[in-house]
Amino acid sequence: MNKTTWNGILHMAVIVCGLAFSYSLFAQNLDKTYQVPVIKTDVNIDGIIHQEEWAQAETITLDYVTRPYENTTPPVKTEVKIMESGDTLYLAFTAFDPKPNDIRAFYRDRDKVWSNDLIGVKLDPFNDSRLAYQFFVNPYGIQMDSIENEMTKEESDSWDAIWESKGRITQQGFEVEIALPLRIFNFSEGKGAKTWGAEFVRFYPRETRLRISNIPYDRNNACTLCQLGEIEGFEDAKQGKNLALIPTLxxxxxxxxxxxESRIWDDSNTNEVGIDVNWGVTPEISLQATINPDFSQVESDAAQLSINNTFALFFDEKRPFFLENADYFSTNYNLVYTRNIGAPDYGAKVTGRVDDHTFGVFIANDENATFLVPGNLGSSIATIEEESINVALRYRYDVSDDLSFGLINTFRSADHYHNYVLGFDTKYAITHQDTLRIQWVGSDTEYPDTLFKDFCDDNCQVKDDFSEAAMRTKEEDSFQGIAYQLNYRHEERDWFFRYDHYAKRDGFRADLGFVSSIDKTTDVIGGGYIWYAEDSWWNEFEISGDWDIHHTDNGELLEKESQIQFLLQAGMQSSFELGFETRDRVGLRHDRSILAIDNNTTLFHEDTIWTYFDFRPSSSVYFETFARYGDRIDFVNNRLGKEWTVEPNITLSLGEHFEIDIEHVYSSMDVEGERLYTANLTDARLSYQIDQRQLIRLILVYSDIERNKANYLDPNDIDARSTDFGAQLLYSYKLNPLTKFFVGYSSSGFEDDNVPNLTITEQSIFMKLSYAWLN
Known part of the structure; x- marks a missing residue:
């Protein structure tokens, strides 16, 4: 053999030996179970790690950078000490840093410090790779908690628990102490040692944001929670009574x-007293109940620009009762969207996990019944002014770590209306890289006979008076429909593939959920390839794409699209995306009194380019922007135009306490060489976090839409200019997620062709107080 051949053989041998050694370390770390010592006294959580308090603790080191690199050695040392007292799990993190002045830490509201230096833990008390509780803390003790759901591949920070944390920056880095009461977990109580899934994590954001862990991560395994390490102990762990009574005013x-009308002010007063109950019935089962609740939101929704859009907007749920254990009701279809319940007098919810069985039940009334009317070209919102009863039931049985079966049932009923939904779903992890999800849902619905008239221009007397929503609600008797989907995923270290098939039949409705389209069958095929780099100016490069096609139940083409996109992640915590898409899709119906697509719509062709860029050049500045340019249907006039959209967002941290977050949306469209509209939306949020518990926030939202009426086919139905303005000033004090005090002022107004000057139409002042008695 020549020298080149020998060099190649030696090179391959080194690689094989390296991979074998890495795998050996990987396997050893996965197999290692840490023992959690039991202590007899409580620990004073003050952010100062006293050696005598933590002398009995197990010490764990964080030895792997798992993102963006692949199980490399961290540039900093991190230690965590762990022990428990029978009713509390204690953690102490020592995060060493050679340059403490570079530590990124700010005083912010709870769950708002994701960009900071963080330490934390992921815990799976059932050790079955289904759900994990996540707790993270910044160097000042600001808390973040969430639930990671392996079934839906989603993380939700809407879950809030009461736990303790304190932190401080030192000359060697920073220290954090954490106390997690066991009452906040669902777990199996009983004699004998218990094994929990666990991972200890540090986020180290500098030029690159490093995720540092005590266990290596296998990128060839698509299941994240399956890779948690283990901790063992909790022999005498008790959850206690775990009862919280929270009166609200x-x-x-x-x-x-x-x-x-007359422009005379109408005054209103609100004086409401209610009570919430949170009770851990058993360590595995929880009850939440509320009587005369206040479901108002303290913080305004993120502003959204609604122009040239035929589908209803989605807003996140923010109300505590509905957020608590909301993950128990999750399925692939969004069948439980509690923003549809607007003004209940009472509500109750039971959730739990017993052995291989997971379940959730909730019930609430509402003074109205509000729901989406879905279609294949658009959706609308309907309101029936009758008191409604709203029920959701969810059950899942885990046959094994790889196979689960579930059932979902929702129920909405009023005097002249009902919607019943029943569905089944399954998830099967065929291999570590291959996952199959299937769901089937059926519904039975009855609308009031006159509901369709709410969506008519004039009682639907002639063809032009109709709308798709009117056609979808013009039903004399109850009607039925089904929906189903199949999702296959193959995910490896370097490449991934997906195939999805969705079908939502004409008669299907999910009125407690957020299902905005029906009468549509969709097929999607996609995939991509990923390259990684270490010790380079870039970390990851990905190329991906997909092809999808949509038809009606009758096989009529609605849309066909192909797209390709590129992703680059690099220094300064930056990412850059570039995408191209080409699409054929139909516009509006010519005859709105029939639902046909063929010979009743125009098929338009759209070519679009889009890009996204974000970076964090320092701890105090974050910038991102999205831009899109290309063809877009003008849905008001049913013709093709050129749309230009830019969405910049900048966040500035002025010192440790003050933050400015400004998001702007600019959108314009030209049709036939002339401007059709120009729209601007600005959402500015100024926050001053006085300390861990106190916050002052000012929110200003301003939108302005200018239309060229000469370029509209029917200019009488539009305003040349419409402007909306909203403001909210809020002071909040949070002792914990359940004990809170808010006081604030809000106002809103608008301007249009009939109101030539920006005029205030609503004003309010409010105070909300809740206090949690814990037992």
């Missing part, structure tokens, strides 16, 4: 006026 005064 809401006091407010407001006024509003209709500018189309």
């Amino acid at each position: 809401v006091v407010g005064k407001g006024r509003s006026r209709d500018l189309d």
Whole structure:
């Protein structure tokens, strides 16, 4: 053999030996189970790790950078000490840093410090790779908690628990102490040692944001929670009574006026007393109940621009009762969207996990029944002014770590209306890289006979008076429909593939959920390839794409699309995306009184380019922007135009306490060489975090839409200019997630062709107080 051949053989041998050694370390770390010592006294959580307090603790080191690198040696040392007292799990993190002045730490509201230096833990008390509790803390003790759901591949920070944390920056880095009461977990109580899934994590954001862990991560395994390490102990762990009574008081005064009428102010007063109950019935089962609740939101929704859009907007749920254990009701279809329940007098929820069985039940009334009316070209919102009862039931049986079966049932009913939904779903992990999900859902619905008239221009007397929503609600008797989907995923270290098939039949409705389209069958095929780099200016490069096609139940083409995109992640915590898409899709119906697509719509062709860029050049500045340019259907006039959209967002941290977050959306469209509209939306949020518990926030939202009426086919139905303005000033004090005090002021107004000056239409002041008695 020549020298080149020998060099090649030696090179391959080194690689094989390296991989074998790495795998050996990987296997050893996965197999290692840490023992959690039991202590007899409580620990003073003050952010100062006293050696005498932690002398009995097990010490664990974080030895792997798992992202963006692949199980490399960290540039900094991190130690965590762990022990438990029978009712509390204690953790102490020592995060060493050679340059403590570079530590990124700010005083922010709870769950708002993701960009900071963080330490934390993921815990799976059932050790079955289904759900994991996540707790993270910044160097000042600011908390973040969430639930990771392996079944849906989603993480939700809407879950809030009461736990302790304190932190401080030192000359060697920073220290954090954490106390996690066992009452906040669902777990199996009983005699004998228990094994929990666990991972200890540090986020180290500098030029690159490093994720540092005590266990290596296998990128060839698509299951994240399957790779958690293990901790063992909790022989005498007790959850205790775990009862919380939370009375609430809401006091407010407001006024509003209709500018189309007399413009006289109408005053209103709010004085409401309610009570919430959180009870750990057993360590595995929880009950939440509320009587005369205040379901108002303290913080305004993120502003969204609604122009040239035929489908209803989605808003996240923010109300505590509905957020608690919401993951128990998750399925592939969004069948439980509790923002549809607007003004209940009572509510109750039971969730739990017993052995291989997971379940959730909730019930709430509502003064109205509000729901989406879905279609294949658009959706609308319907309201029936009758008190409704709303029920959701969810059950899942885990046959093994790889196979689960589930059932979902929702129920909405009023005097002249009902919607019943029943569905089945399954998830099967064929291999570590291959996952199959299937769901089938059926519904039975009855609308009031006159509901369709709410969506008519004039009682639907002639063809032009109709809309798709009117056609979808014009039903004399109850009707039925089904929906089903199949999702296959193959995910490896370097490449991935997906295939999805969705079908939602014409008669299907999910009125407690957020299902905005029906009468549509969709097929999607996609995949991509990933390259990784270490010790380079870039970390990851990905190329991916997909092809999808949509038809009606009758096989009529609705849309066909192909797209390709490129992703680059690099220094300064930056990422850059570039995408191209080409699409054929139909516009609006010519005859709105029939649902046919063929010979009743125009098929338009759209070519679009888009890009996304974000970076964090320092701890105090974050910038991102999304931009898109290309063809887009003008849905008002049913023709093709050129749309230009830019969405920049900048976040500035001025010192440790003050933050400015400004998001702007600019969108414009030209049709036939002339401007059709120009729209601007600005959402500015100024926050001053006084300390861990106190916050002052000012929110300003301003939108302005200018239309060229000469370029509209029917200019009488539009305003040349419409402007909306909203403001909210809020002070909050949070002792914990359940004990809170808010006081604030809000106002809103608008301007259009009939109201030539920006005029205030609503004003209110409010105070909300809740206090949690824990037992």
